Amino acid sequence: MIWLTWRQIRVQTLTVLATLTVLAGCLVLLGYQIRHAYNTDIVGCQPDICERAKEKFLDAYDGPLGMAGALLIGAPALVGIFWGAPLITRELEEKTHRLVWNQSVTRTRWLATKLGCVALVTLAVTGALSLLLTWSASRYDQVLGERFEALNFAARNVVPLGYAVFALVFGIVAGLLVRRTLPAMALTLAVVAAAQILVSTELRAHLMPPVTTTVALDAAVVEAADGFSVSETDGLIEGYEIPGTWSMAAQSQLFNADGRPYTFAQAKPCMMLGPAGKECMAKLNLHFGYRHQPAGRYWPFQWIELSVFLGLAVLLAGFGFWRIRRQPS
């Protein structure tokens, strides 16, 4: 059965492996370039030009890493569409299932072997790509400090594996139910894309309840914030983020040490000072609550997301095995 499965997928597998080899070469090259640039331009840079150097560094590698990331995010959908969906529908459309299901192999074993083989190849390919990209982009990610950013999170470390296996199994089961290749492909694309978008925009932030820590507004914090907006009743700090954490609020309300809200009346004297206003503000002993997912949750989040999608894949596969025994010819 393994021989037959291999015989049926070997062309695609070899094509994918060839593509992977080329990509791997590119990623390794890119990784060394990034490391070289990091060592020469960022390490030990003079404080006055450091920010500029970092910006230049990030700008330079934003494009290629973004493209590689997009590829890795698109990979699950491709796997589901071109490997998952046709795996059974092609047999059904060419009626070869009537040939192979009447050899001395139960449908369960037939499906198990096919699914197992293709899943292994999928895991190997996605794993290799993710590993390479994670390594290649590590210095860039370190400088950027936004590991939770939607595209970065979904294109690094173990999360891509979950999506790929989920998409593959979904494609197979969709093919089993829909029985025709094109509709099964379309359904797979829609569901995989929807799952990825839904998770990154809505669900991921709620995997664990966010933490609120109190941050004192000192000069460094004032400098790091995007800006402030102050009204008669309250004052807000905007766009502040502790590097490595995932901020859950675009703005947070400022309070005085005694708990009274910071207001326009209080802000006025500092605002009169013009450029020196920031220094003035930092001395007011203000604080605010910073609601976020701490940096230490990066790996728990990776594992949770991986487990959720592997779990879904297992459930879908279970359904597929139940279904194929009842599948009419």
Place this chain on the structure above:
Amino acid sequence: MTLVVQTTGLGKRYGRKKALTDCTLRVPAGRVVGLVGPNGAGKSTLLGLACGLIRPSAGSIEVLGNRPAASAAQLARVGFVAQDAPVYPGLSVADHLRLGARLNPRWDQRLADGRIRQLGLDPGQKAGRLSGGQRAQLALTLAAAKRAELLILDEPVAALDPLARRAFLRDLLDFVAELDVSVVLSSHLLGDLERVCDHLVVLSGSRVQLAGDIDDLLAVHHRLTGTREDLDDLPAGVEIILAEHTGGRSSLIVHCAAPVRIPAVELAPIDLEDLVLAYMTRAATASVSGFSAEPAEARR
């Protein structure tokens, strides 16, 4: 007597459409069984049920004493060639034999190689480029070399030209004798089956109309010819399958277990074709007039 196929009240429906209704059959071992009936009669459904590709919606079916496709062992005992003999277009003839060898524990490589050589098939050729006849032969080779106890062939010659048809059937007979295997094959043309079968099942309108060993069937069916009046009053035990009237004379095809003597009525044996046509006509008339194909209805 061992049975290769035994069904009880077997039925299959797709949505509201009945593909097979209340089918009760007992097919003995060691026969070449012809399953004949018009297109859409339910032949493929019955064969699909027998090899386990389809699950029944009513009743039960046992093949070689087990539920079809219940296990790998059961699958190994039944060889099946589906309609149009599907093969993998991208795999070569040799690949198909390798597939058979790897997926079947009782695979007979010598038989497979021998047949491919005898048929003159090029082992390196992609199956997608074979002619219809060659494809059917390849599929039959796969099923035969599996060394099953029962071979089920769904319309194996439908797509073949008359010459290939004859060759295929002659071939089939050859290795049936050699392998000691029971065979069930279907066709909508009796002519295809007549030469090779010794047992017949007539399916029409999703129901079994007639089943039995051909010799037995011919022994209990007769043609009666006489005037209408002479044939009006038939003795008990004589069942009219089909009545045709031309002018004052009538010709009846009847079923009666023991020979009957009716004054002034000529009794003659009938051939298989007339017999099958009589049952199919009866079924068709019954379904057109809105009745089920019960003998009582058809007698009017």
